[in-house]
Amino acid sequence: MKKGHQVTMKEIAKKLGVSVSTVSRALKDSPELHPETKKRIVEMAKSMNYQYNLLAQSLRISKSKVLGVIVPELTSHFFSSNISGIQDTAYKRGYNIMICQSNESFEQEKANVRTLVSSQVDGLLISLSRETKNYEHLMELYNREIPFIMFDRVTEDIPVSKVTVDDAHGAYLAVKHLLEQGCKKVAYFSGPEDLYISKKRKEGYLKALSEFGIPASESKVYMTDLTSEKNREVTLAMLASEDRPDGIFAMIDPLAIDIMMVLKEQGLKIPEEIALAGFTNNPTSAVIEPSLTTVSQPGYEMGQIAANHLLDQLDDLVPDEPQSFVLLTTLVPRNSSKKKPNA
Amino acid sequence: MKKGHQVTMKEIAKKLGVSVSTVSRALKDSPELHPETKKRIVEMAKSMNYQYNLLAQSLRISKSKVLGVIVPELTSHFFSSNISGIQDTAYKRGYNIMICQSNESFEQEKANVRTLVSSQVDGLLISLSRETKNYEHLMELYNREIPFIMFDRVTEDIPVSKVTVDDAHGAYLAVKHLLEQGCKKVAYFSGPEDLYISKKRKEGYLKALSEFGIPASESKVYMTDLTSEKNREVTLAMLASEDRPDGIFAMIDPLAIDIMMVLKEQGLKIPEEIALAGFTNNPTSAVIEPSLTTVSQPGYEMGQIAANHLLDQLDDLVPDEPQSFVLLTTLVPRNSSKKKPNA
Incomplete structure (x- = not known):
């Protein structure tokens, strides 16, 4: 293990062959778990020199009830539909959202991540800029155990949940x-x-x-x-x-x-x-x-699914294991192509 | 004066017939002011039981370098152009922006103000929802001396700078x-x-x-x-x-x-x-x-002007007195109306 590397709950889970949410519950001393399981996990965490992430903990305990959203551009109807879906869903569940746009710039996207994390959002929904080829800023979020998921413009390199269309x-x-x-x-x-x-x-x-x-x-x-x-x-x-x-x-x-x-x-x-x-x-x-x-x-539905899944993760309603949602697209035939009647 | 009313710099300025920025400089013990003027202002502030707003002060001193923006809806091309203008301007001056949309809802707009203020933005740019008829949430910002300006959908009831079109x-x-x-x-x-x-x-x-x-x-x-x-x-x-x-x-x-x-x-x-x-x-x-x-x-220009003016206020480059900017609109004649050639 690299020096300075911070052990994550995910690594403990992998080592023991249990889910991340089980590790999380054990470290929170949840009464739902069998005492033996809890003990095994806590001991492994100690042996791996796990440092319970104070920031993540404080985020989880004193919730800001705000989600951060990063999109490449707001003038795109598709992304503004995503945001409407995210916002309506978040609002129904008692959350507000704050939005940043990267303007397709990698530097701006990194600045957006910093800004939203400093604002203590409970979690993030991110769609990558066209320029983003390096994912260190996301890996840092991941290592700090700040919950986030990706939508539409995603990368396979980060093991978080993703919502895309086919x-x-x-x-x-x-x-x-x-x-x-x-x-x-x-x-x-x-x-x-x-x-x-x-x-x-x-x-x-x-x-x-x-x-x-x-x-x-x-x-x-x-x-x-x-x-x-x-x-x-x-x-x-x-x-x-x-x-x-x-x-x-x-x-x-x-x-x-x-x-x-x-x-x-x-x-x-x-x-x-x-x-x-x-x-x-x-x-x-x-x-x-x-x-x-x-x-x-389905831009609006994509936003709904992404927000619901992230909030489900925050509320421990679903396992922390990454999921992949792929939404179907549908053909809308109109006059620019219809050569045959009733075709 | 009502019980519980918090005296503002604006009230002190009015009482002495000086500008708000002069009061602000006096209370910050700025060397730019004549010692006599400073003394007069500080004494008036004491006599009026002025409480230097700690939040506003901490915002001004330890800047988050983030502006908050509230718009009615992001699917509107006009508002997304405003945001592009705000963001490009803010970015050039070393600021990032966080955006909230009210979805034309008064309740959501109030929640947005709370969210952005909790996130310690340095200032806000606000365009009102269609439902907003009551301005207490803005009056509270004003009384707390959190800098903000309004654009496009504005109200005359709040004495802050405004940017509108003709x-x-x-x-x-x-x-x-x-x-x-x-x-x-x-x-x-x-x-x-x-x-x-x-x-x-x-x-x-x-x-x-x-x-x-x-x-x-x-x-x-x-x-x-x-x-x-x-x-x-x-x-x-x-x-x-x-x-x-x-x-x-x-x-x-x-x-x-x-x-x-x-x-x-x-x-x-x-x-x-x-x-x-x-x-x-x-x-x-x-x-x-x-x-x-x-x-x-001119949606983009409106955003630029609004952001530049707010940042000028934050940097004490302009007086705190409210300004009103009215941008000109231009006719774009196209085929849906042109009956006469070369008309």
């Missing part, structure tokens, strides 16, 4: 739909390659192509940094290409809408000449013309 | 534009009557009518609670009316978009048969078809 399946549904409508050459407009959702949605795109007998070698992936300028540039480049696609699956709705603007401006008929589908189901997508086929992500 | 002028610009395009009967679709912006925008609407020789008695005001259902119902009722308007000014863009959906569904040509204008300049308004004429509110 990105690959949602993309698969959208691309399958385009192919069913008669599209022969479907392109995937992707955000930066290292984004989790870029990869996951590409998986779904390739799976749908493969089901329709189109090999990955014939896939058409267009990359953009998701700025409106670049989205426009890439769309124009695609239109100028020799083997022009007749269907487009865009990674997110705002990208799909930028693409739609260019297609309309260039006089292309949607969906007759090019069909289009997005992913998110932003409010704009329903009112734009033609209305945008998209994949609905 | 609502009446923006509405005037939109309605004048509709009249200039040849509309003869312009309706105003308004939110709940007691909302500050409902009133202010109505002022601008009536002013424009009056300039075009249309008396207030011939104005056409349609009220809605701003839910999509009610917006739809009111629009259908307007279309069924005998003296159908040929132009509509909607109080906010989301309402204008709901109206547009109904007009399109009913086969009305926009702007030929009915011209339409909104207020906010949401991103959807630019991409909808026809694109929506609207009034642009």
Whole structure:
């Protein structure tokens, strides 16, 4: 064991083959446990030189009744829906929430974690910034036994509960739909390659192509940094290409809408000449013309599930072992892709 | 003076006819002041039984370097723009921000104030919920000398600095534009009557009518609670009316978009048969078809100005006397109203 390493309840639990909540109860001298079990755990904790984390203890004992939430950006309808779900759930259970946004910046995200921890929140719900590749700030939370869970933008590197949507399946549904409508050459407009959702949605795109007998070698992936300028540039480049696609699956709705603007401006008929589908189901997508086929992500429900699970952990209603919740996405077919009646 | 009333620096300042920041400097024993002035202020403070507010003092001395922000809702593009302006400004000056949303609930707003104050923020930026008619929670902040300012949804009842937009002028610009395009009967679709912006925008609407020789008695005001259902119902009722308007000014863009959906569904040509204008300049308004004429509110700049002013107050760079900043709005003419070429 490294010098200076602080032994956690999780390590004691692992050593004894019991759950973390059992260790926690033993160290709190809970009457629910068998005295023998309690004794065994307390002795192991002593032998491992466990220092009961005073901060975590004081947080647990004198609860602030506040949860901290960190999201990449608040202008995104998806994240503001997450927050509504978190807030409504927290409020029903007597908690308030404080929100910080990272603005997709790793440094700001670290500052947010520090700020919320200093404010003595009882627990945190975190969605990572685009820049975050290093997870030491989260590992520190974990080691200090400050309860937190991750949602939407998560990392497998930290053993806490996670709530995500089934990105690959949602993309698969959208691309399958385009192919069913008669599209022969479907392109995937992707955000930066290292984004989790870029990869996951590409998986779904390739799976749908493969089901329709189109090999990955014939896939058409267009990359953009998701700025409106670049989205426009890439769309124009695609239109100028020799083997022009007749269907487009865009990674997110705002990208799909930028693409739609260019297609309309260039006089292309949607969906007759090019069909289009997005992913998110932003409010704009329903009112734009033609209305945008998209994949609905349950943002509000994601917030509800994340908040309820964290509060269940705080109230010792569920084991501390990390859970993974994967929510289903659904296809919302609209006029931008419907070539066949009643299809 | 009421029993239990806590004397404030503001009261001492008033009594002596000096500024609050002078009182504050005297009580901090600042070398900038003339010893005589200092003596006079300290004696007055003693005679009034002033208790130097320990919390405010500790906040000022050991700064948390965090500002608290309370907004009615985060799904609104306007408020999320405010927050971006606040956050970017705060970040540049070494501060982080924590955000709470009231969800338009008075109770939640009070809980948010308590939460942020308990978290020892250095100051607050507050935009009121739709329900807030009682300002005791703000008066308490004021009496405790916790620095805060208000933005967008403000009240005249609390003597702190405020940042707002010129609502009446923006509405005037939109309605004048509709009249200039040849509309003869312009309706105003308004939110709940007691909302500050409902009133202010109505002022601008009536002013424009009056300039075009249309008396207030011939104005056409349609009220809605701003839910999509009610917006739809009111629009259908307007279309069924005998003296159908040929132009509509909607109080906010989301309402204008709901109206547009109904007009399109009913086969009305926009702007030929009915011209339409909104207020906010949401991103959807630019991409909808026809694109929506609207009034642009500088949400980001409002956040910047509010944050800079609060931080200036915290750093004693400006006097503590309340300031009022009124930002200008601008007309954004688009296809939903342009009847005349180059008009």
